[in-house]
Amino acid sequence: MQNAEATTQNGTEQEATPRRRRISPVIIRAVNVTKEYRKGDVVTRALRGITCEVRRGEFISIMGPSGSGKTTLFNTIGALSTPTAGRVLIDEVDVAQLNNDELAYVRCKKIGYIFQSYNLVQAMTAQENVMTAMLFAGVIADEARKRSMRILDRVGLKERWFHLPKELSGGQQQRVAIARALANEPKILLCDELTANLDLHTGQEIINLLVELNKEQGVTVICSTHDYRMLDKSDRIFWIRDGLIEKVWERKDVKINLGTIGIPH
Amino acid sequence: MLDVREQARLPFRRMLDLCLDTISYRLFRSAVTVVIIVLAIAFLASIMVEGYLGRSVRDTVVGKTLRRTAYSRFMVRAGHVESIESLLASINALRPGTTDYDNYMAWAGVKTDAQAAAFLKRTRTAGRYLDFFEGLSVGRRALLVRGERDLAIFDWLTDARNRESFHEHLSKQRSLKLPGAPGEFDAFIADWPATRRQLEACRAGYQDTVHRIAALSGPGGVGAALAAAAAENRTEAFFAQVRAAGLRTDPKEIPDILAGIRYQREFNWAIEQLRKQPVRTTWNREWQERFSPTLALRAAADSPARVSWIAGALAKGDAADRARWEKEKARILARTPEGQTPKLPPEPKSWSEGFEAERFTRIAREYAAQAELLEAEQALLNRYGRTAGLSEKAVWLILVSFVVCVVGIANAMLMSVLERFKEIATMKCLGARNGTIGFLFITESTIMGIIGGVIGMVLGFLIVLGRMSWTYGGMLYERFPYESIWYTFLMCLACSLVLSGVAAIYPARVASRMAPMEAMRVD
């Protein structure tokens, strides 16, 4: 309880004091990131030197064939695993310098994760799923309950807050997952294969929801996807192949080429 | 400074909520874990409770038979002399301050407390070494002391050459060790002739007393003399005489002794009834069983039919005798010439005379209760011994059950951790600290441990209580060991906590070290 209060107080204090520190427009910076998976003698090079920058409030799509390293990239820029070489800076903080508990803080406060298979805790209701994320952040239970209801309302699931995940459809589960990712007001949303498990219509709704969040709250959204409907919503599109960023399209390029763009290969 | 802090800890109450959610969601898996704990703790509880209840029943029963013991002890002391080995055991069982203690000390010619202490020290040492030799296998005894037995072993060892050979053989038996400090045994053997002389003096004093009591009791023995004294209301004078002869009696025990005498007379009367010829001859035929009179007496306790059958058998015997006598009389009368007085056979004595069904039933019941009590006492003493605490075997079994329990729970928890890898990794993505995740699993296991522990101890307690009250009935509650039972419950609770906690350590470690990256995996 004390912890919770201390955290919130600290948070507001920082908002209030005039910021001495120059706020960098870049929220994620990856410098020459490589990632190798070693299994016995076999080495898989999932990322082979990725350098990129993501600016605050951007909406970014990452595309690429299956096995090209999208998920691995998410793991590394999402502070879920450390790169084999190179540096990842989130909010100008080098992830490699953080200890376990500081990493937990970064994961909790700065990044919201949305997983392809939703990853909701099966034993908990929609509301409890959202609330648990807040409890980990040290929010007191009553406050967390209220706030989780507000967020569920925001994603359009207010009526179904007491349902268990298995009682919800795929789209609804994804909404709960989004609500949970938003629980601690993260600056970054990482969505792996956002619409892969959803039908066309539901997929569109979820995309719209993310775009709204991006516009309204200025959340930086990074999505990996195969879905072309995402493209004209994105500010930039990274095209990944074999662990390297092969191409980066700006929004205007996309608009021009929208008719002809397909998979370049 | 950059905006990164250490993550907050999840409050314990929230952690409990999370655990309860998971436990109730995976009810079957949790139930399996709980059952494992229940079994281990029920086992512990049943062994402990049985020990405590058994000893309490034992004490109750021994307390009940103690009254009878006063009588039989008096009869033994006043009528029989013990063998020297039995004398040694009796002396070692003495408690200071009792009249029996005074008796033996007087017989041994011990006057002062210091002398008594020295004497007792010798007899105790002798008793301890005797136990050692009694515990040897036949083969070892043959090797070490040429197969001598009892106190003759010490006599044999008094000879220096024998002692030398004994020590030589003993030194080769690595697993054997004489009790006591080194050199103590040789000192004891060196002193043994004196010890033996003192024991024999004691026995002689005892014997003199028995002779004197026999002389004053007359041909019927002490029992008859005491019975007669009781009938004539001069027991005090009788006990004073016995005391003058050298046997002190605790005044508190006199009523018990008298009750014992009365009971013995009644018992003798009942057995006499059963030994009567008509009963004896038809007994086996009727019941198709081979009863000794005492067994018959016990059998009669719970069956009025058997008592009336005995009365009937006696009456039939009377009738048969009478008929035979009449016939014989008629035959003699017919043969006797007129005017001559016939030589008639004597009228047969009546079998049924003196038989009282009510008295017989009462005695039979009393005897059956006594016999049951004695049997129970014997069984209880065999089973629960005279000591407190768990036997080595029980401790070993409990430890084995604990190990099995820990392995079982650890296995179940590990399965659950590996099954929930995605959930765990997701929680880490949501900001759970490694410690929080580990603690979550320990808490989960501990909750199940407490549930299982409570169920287990109640179950174990109830099972043992049911079984033992079936066997011992109300006797169980006469000295119910509440404190020990509470202690057992506490012990069970502590054990279940420790077991479930220890079992969760490894699974919790695995969980807390799980990579958050796993959450991204799709399969």
Ligand SMILES: Nc1ncnc2c1ncn2[C@@H]1O[C@H](COP(=O)(O)OP(=O)(O)O)[C@@H](O)[C@H]1O
């Ligand atoms: N945990 C892992 N261990 C070994 N190899 C892995 C692991 N995760 C991913 N890879 C490999 O890294 C490459 C990139 O995988 P991934 O990032 O999942 O691609 P995508 O998400 O674009 O389909 C693949 O060749 C995959 O086999």
Ligand SMILES: [Mg+2]
């Ligand atoms: Mg992937």
